[in-house]
Amino acid sequence: MQDAAVRLKNLAEQLTGAELPIRVRAWDGSEAGPPGAPTLVVRHRRALRRLLWKPGELGLARAWVAGDIDVDGDLYVVLDLLAEYIWERGEDARTLADNLRDPEVRSAARSLFRLAAPFVPPPAPREETRRQSRLHRHTRGSDKKAVSHHYDVGNDFYELVLGPSMVYSCAYWESPDATLEDAQRDKLELVARKLGLRPGMRLLDVGCGWGSMAVHAAREHGVSVVGVTLSQEQAAYARKRIAQEGLTDRIEIRVQDYRDVRDGPYDAISSIGMAEHVGADRYLEYANDLRALLKPGGRLLNHQIARRPQADESAYTVDEFIDAYVFPDGELAPLGTTVGLLERAGFEVRDVESIREHYALTLRRWVANLEAHWPEGVRLTSPGRARVWRLYMAASALAFEHNRIGVNQVLAIRTPEEGTSGLPLRARKWLSGPPGGEDFSPGDEKLSPSGV
Incomplete structure (x- = not known):
């Protein structure tokens, strides 16, 4: 009788019609696959039951979170190999449905059922959240619940992963050798400069997180936040x-839905890594609400992850793993859709900067922080939750590196009726000059020659 690893390898290759690119180690200690290759460890046959009851990404995610499968070797390499094997094998690759027409493949599928016995559905890991019906998504109540699922897992855990900056969005790297702290400071300063922050201005920070942007804006640029x-x-x-920073006279932090903010107008609004939570059905409302909160001439800096457009946008579905374990009800949109909706709301979009590679670097640093303090991360949350964060951050780093998703800073203005934007003639003036948010209008004698 074949051992479990050989059977698993053979069954996987028969079912998918492709050679398995990694090694397999099964619960009985047996191994099969290319010598020296990174190894997928199947610790329990329960992992097979998870995949049979929920084929695809969610079944794999449940097995990973529960610890039924693991990786021996470089997680990034394994994820890259499995992504190509399962999801990206090209138009000529046969589908599972195609393969199941083959009598030998049907026989392999029956063997997999026998190997997974007893065929009882395992319970989902406790870290999984129940998805809202489309009718109830992105209400004030459902959004609060979704945000709590992701962010209320312990500030100490986030400090461990994010480091002292406590910035949970893409950093801005001068070089890959820079420190995470410096790169996050540079990102906050870039946002401040794009918004043209100056002493006496009012800034609304939507989705303010742990207060990093608010502190930077008040301390470095003298604004009220x-x-x-x-x-x-x-x-x-x-x-x-x-x-602790002595900034209570300049910064107010509210537990409040952005839809309930009523004390505009503001001179500027920053929305950094928040718009992904808004949802496609609510995005125009989001854009309208933020524009209404800005004074004429006020600026919005919208920092948001984007997915690539599909040939059939009506067929788009959210990522099952992310939706169940990471960002419930989160939705990504193509950059063009986001820009179009901002314009429909009456914004003038003046600058778009893609910083996709920067997020890959940021995520890899976060993964390294978690892996370097793994026992502490598990203690602060749970083994399953720590595994969720490690998998989603590593997989996301690869997604940014391979251009499956991107991240963009969109600068938009509530342009006054007379049409004066207040921006310098050289669109990226904010990238040069001393700190302090100097902002020169056309005709200012300081305008040239340092603009970018």
Whole structure:
């Protein structure tokens, strides 16, 4: 009788019609596959039951989160190989449905059922959240619940992963050798410069997280800031941090939905890594609400992850793993869709900067932080939750590196009726000059020659 690893390898190759590119180690200690290749460890036959009851990404995710499967070797390499094997084998690759027409493949499928016995559906890991019906998604209540699922897992855990900056969005790297802290500071400064922040201005930071942008804007640029978040834990952390910085007279942190902010107008709005939570059905409302909160001439900096457009956008579905374990109800849109909706709301879009490679570098640093402090990360959350974060951050790093997704900073203006944007003639003036948010209008004698 064949051992479990050989049977698993043979069954996988028969079912998919492709050679398995990694090694397999099964629960009985047996191994099969290319010598020296990274190894997928199947610790329990329960992993097969998870895949049979929920074929595809969600079944794999459940097996990973539960610890039924693991990786021995470089996680990035294994994810790259499996992505090509399962999802990206090209138009000529046969589908599972095609293969099941082959009597030998049907026989292999029956063998897989026998190997997975007893055929009882395993319970989903406790870290999995139940998805809302489309009718109830992105209400104030459902958004608060979704945000709590992702962000209220412990500030100490996020400190371990994110480092002292506590910035949970793409950093801005001068070079891959820079420190994460420096790169996050540079990102906050880039946002401040694009918004043209100057002393006396009012900034609304939508989805303010742990207060990093608010603190930077108030301390370095002398503005007054209102930060809003739906996370109680984030708000508590941000308020403590602001008090320690001596900035309580300049910064107010609210646990509030952006749709309930009513104290405009603001001179500028930053939305950094928040718009992914808004949802396609609500995005125009989001854009309209933010424009209404800006004074004429006010700027919005919208920093948002984007997916690539599909030939049939009506067939788009959210990522099952991300939706169940990471960002419930999160939705990515193509960059063109986002820009179009901002324009429909009346914004003038003036600058778009893609910083896709920067997010890959950022995610790899976060993964390294988690892996370097793995026992502590598990203690602060749970083994399953720590495994969720490691998998999603590593997989996301690869997605950015391979251009499956991107991230963009979109600068938009509520342009006054007379049409004066207030921007310098050279569109990226903010990338040069001393700190402090100097912002020169056309005709200013300081305009040239340092513009970018």
